[in-house]
Amino acid sequence: MSDSVVTFPDLAEKSEQVRIVEPDVSPEQRMGILEAVIFAAEDPPTVEQLATALGIPIEDVRSDIDSLCKSYASEARGVEIRAVGGGYRMFTKPQHHEAVKALSKSQQPRLKLSLAALETLAVVAYRQPVTIPEIQSIRGVAHASSVIHTLLRHKLVTTAGRKKVIGRPMQYKTTNDFLVHFGLNDLGELPTLKEMEELSLAALDEDLQVVQKPDDEQAGDSSGDENAAILDTEPPD
Numbered sequence: 026m027s028d029s030v031v032t033f034p035d036l037a038e039k040s041e042q043v044r045i046v047e048p049d050v051s052p053e054q055r056m057g058i059l060e061a062v063i064f065a066a067e068d069p070p071t072v073e074q075l076a077t078a079l080g081i082p083i084e085d086v087r088s089d090i091d092s093l094c095k096s097y098a099s100e101a102r103g104v105e106i107r108a109v110g111g112g113y114r115m116f117t118k119p120q121h122h123e124a125v126k127a128l129s130k131s132q133q134p135r136l137k138l139s140l141a142a143l144e145t146l147a148v149v150a151y152r153q154p155v156t157i158p159e160i161q162s163i164r165g166v167a168h169a170s171s172v173i174h175t176l177l178r179h180k181l182v183t184t185a186g187r188k189k190v191i192g193r194p195m196q197y198k199t200t201n202d203f204l205v206h207f208g209l210n211d212l213g214e215l216p217t218l219k220e221m222e223e224l225s226l227a228a229l230d231e232d233l234q235v236v237q238k239p240d241d242e243q244a245g246d247s248s249g250d251e252n253a254a255i256l257d258t259e260p261p262d
Contacts, residue, residue, distance in 0.1 A: 103117060145172045157195070
């Protein structure tokens with residue numbers, strides 16, 4: 026990330042539009058400006074924020090971003106611009122993830138969640154707004170409050186008011202940071218429960234194939250260390 030990080034104020038804070046981009050700038054130049062701003066932005070800027078901050082008509086911003094996204098669709102480009110959390114952000118293309126992972130393997134991940142945190146986050150995402158007792162009931166375990174505090178600290182969930190029942194427990198929901206972290210534009214892009222089940226079954230089948238591999242084949246397999254790594258479980262935070 027460049028040292029020049031761009032942040033955008035709330036639209037309500039700007040009483041009038043300030044023109045940064047001159048009217049006679051060509052569409053190609055506007056696209057270059059938008060590309061630089063999206064790359065440098067700390068949070069995914071929305072079309073409205075870009076139009077207000079740069080003084081570009083909102084119709085031109087939409088058209089230019091659409092053209093930018095299409096230009097990045099070329100096989101010759103290693104990154105793409107995607108809509109996430111209501112705004113736009115640059116991502117490496119999925120087909121290059123292995124190459125990127127090979128380079129960053131030794132680096133500490135920016136955010137690493139335990140299995141308990143991921144399970145709790147999934148419950149919040151699919152059942153929101155949801156209370157801690159409801160989370161504990163669904164997961165079948167206690168101590169969900171400590172996990173919720175972890176998710177609150179990482180700004181992946183936030184409070185959503187109190188439920189109108191006896192005791193008025195606090196409810197929780199996912200945040201815009203949750204959408205950005207998982208590369209989603211809105212909650213409608215979450216996989217369905219059926220798709221999640223199919224993915225889980227596929228992963229289980231792969232693990233079973235490794236476990237049930239014949240002994241003689243394992244003995245002659247030079248990738249034994251790699252298989253052992255597949256079966257290892259990440260320790261919780």
